[in-house]
Amino acid sequence: MVVETAEPSDETLAARAAAGDDHAFETIVERYQGRVFRLACHLTSDADAPDVLQETFLQVYRRLSSFRGESRFGTWLYSIATNTSLMYRRARARRPAESLEELLPRFDANGVHLGAPDELLVASRVEELLDRQLLAEKARAAIMRLPDAYREAFVLRDLEEMPTADVAQALGVEPATVRQRVHRARLMLRGYLSTLAGVKP
Amino acid sequence: MRELACVSGVELLMDYLEGVLSPDVRADVDSHVAGCPKCAAFVASYVETPRIFREATATVMPADLPTSLLAFLRAQRRR
Numbered sequence: 001m002v003v004e005t006a007e008p009s010d011e012t013l014a015a016r017a018a019a020g021d022d023h024a025f026e027t028i029v030e031r032y033q034g035r036v037f038r039l040a041c042h043l044t045s046d047a048d049a050p051d052v053l054q055e056t057f058l059q060v061y062r063r064l065s066s067f068r069g070e071s072r073f074g075t076w077l078y079s080i081a082t083n084t085s086l087m088y089r090r091a092r093a094r095r096p097a098e099s100l101e102e103l104l105p106r107f108d109a110n111g112v113h114l115g116a117p118d119e120l121l122v123a124s125r126v127e128e129l130l131d132r133q134l135l136a137e138k139a140r141a142a143i144m145r146l147p148d149a150y151r152e153a154f155v156l157r158d159l160e161e162m163p164t165a166d167v168a169q170a171l172g173v174e175p176a177t178v179r180q181r182v183h184r185a186r187l188m189l190r191g192y193l194s195t196l197a198g199v200k201p
Numbered sequence: 202m203r204e205l206a207c208v209s210g211v212e213l214l215m216d217y218l219e220g221v222l223s224p225d226v227r228a229d230v231d232s233h234v235a236g237c238p239k240c241a242a243f244v245a246s247y248v249e250t251p252r253i254f255r256e257a258t259a260t261v262m263p264a265d266l267p268t269s270l271l272a273f274l275r276a277q278r279r280r
Contacts, residue, residue: 022278026271033270037262050266054273061274105243111206113239121242124249132257139257158251159258164219183215190250 010073018064025064029057032074035160036081042143042155043085044092052088056081071169078162079170082152089148100145103191103201115200123193123201130196142192146185153178154185205233207240214247 008016008024010031016024033053040052059080067076106114113120126135143151156167157178164182168175191201210233216222217230234240 026274029270029274030267033267034262037266038260041260042258046260050263050269053266053270057270057274058277061278105211107206107208111208113207113243115239117238117242120239121246123246124253127253127257135253135257139254143254143258154251159255161255179215179219179221186215186247186250187211189254190247193246193250193253 011069014064014067014073017061018067025061028060028077032077033057036077039078039081039155039160040085040088042159043082043152044088048088048092052081052085055088056084059084072166075162075166075169078156078160078166079172082156082170086148086152100147100188100191103188103195105187105191105201119194119199122197122199123190126193126197135196138192138196142189146188150181150185150188153181154189157182158186205229207233207237207243210234210237210240211243214244218248 008027010028013024013028013031017028036056037049037053040049040056044052056077060077063080067073071079108114122129130138143155146154152171153167156162156170157164162170164175164178167182168178171178194201210230213222213226213230217227222230234244
């Protein structure tokens with residue numbers, strides 16, 4: 001006897017949901033709600049995340065019939081979640097952009113790192129040096145300080161751990177652009193960790 | 202082989218980690234980092250940064266949210 005144990009794929013569920021199968025749609029919701037909520041927290045705020053979550057799945061439901069399978073279903077859903085988050089974020093009053101340039105690594109005239117190896121390494125040791133709760137607060141605040149384009153790329157690539165090609169599809173930019181933005185974000189956030197540990201980047 | 206400066210290596214780091222550099226440029230980066238304790242330290246902290254942020258900002262949905270989400274979506278579908 002063959003027992004079917006495999007869960008239906010996202011794409012199978014999407015096709016069923018588009019054909020009016022509400023159970024299939026709710027299975028999709030169940031599968032993705034935690035990740036969409038986390039993404040919304042990173043891209044908007046804890047306060048807005050529940051609204052973003054609702055709006056995202058409402059949009060997913062309404063657009064199911066337009067999902068053509070050109071990308072993976074998850075990528076398609078993430079692009080809707082990202083765009084919905086950005087709509088909420090743009091609706092909020094913007095703070096003036098802060099300069100994060102001082103968080104970038106520093107070099108001497110010959111292009112050699114300033115700072116000793118110990119100092120250059122310190123960002124990787126903040127978990128030993130800082131209280132966990134404090135680090136959590138500081139880390140979230142730092143992500144919110146990033147320029148929008150860097151934050152979107154960093155959140156999808158490094159916090160959600162999506163492959164670069166999928167992030168590019170979700171954001172509608174080239175993979176090289178994603179790499180460049182994630183790189184800048186990593187440099188700034190690494191510098192931020194260094195300053196938390198009391199060392200210049 | 203060309204001698205790479207730290208600053209140039211840093212600019213190539215993301216592409217290096219993603220495996221999109223040409224083999225000769227990749228070899229330049231490898232040989233520089235192997236002989237440069239500052240770059241070795243920098244790379245280690247750069248690589249750790251995403252993980253530290255991922256773990257520090259990990260968040261879970263409030264327990265009652267899935268239920269209210271389902272109720273909202275069902276109400277919308279009935280419209």
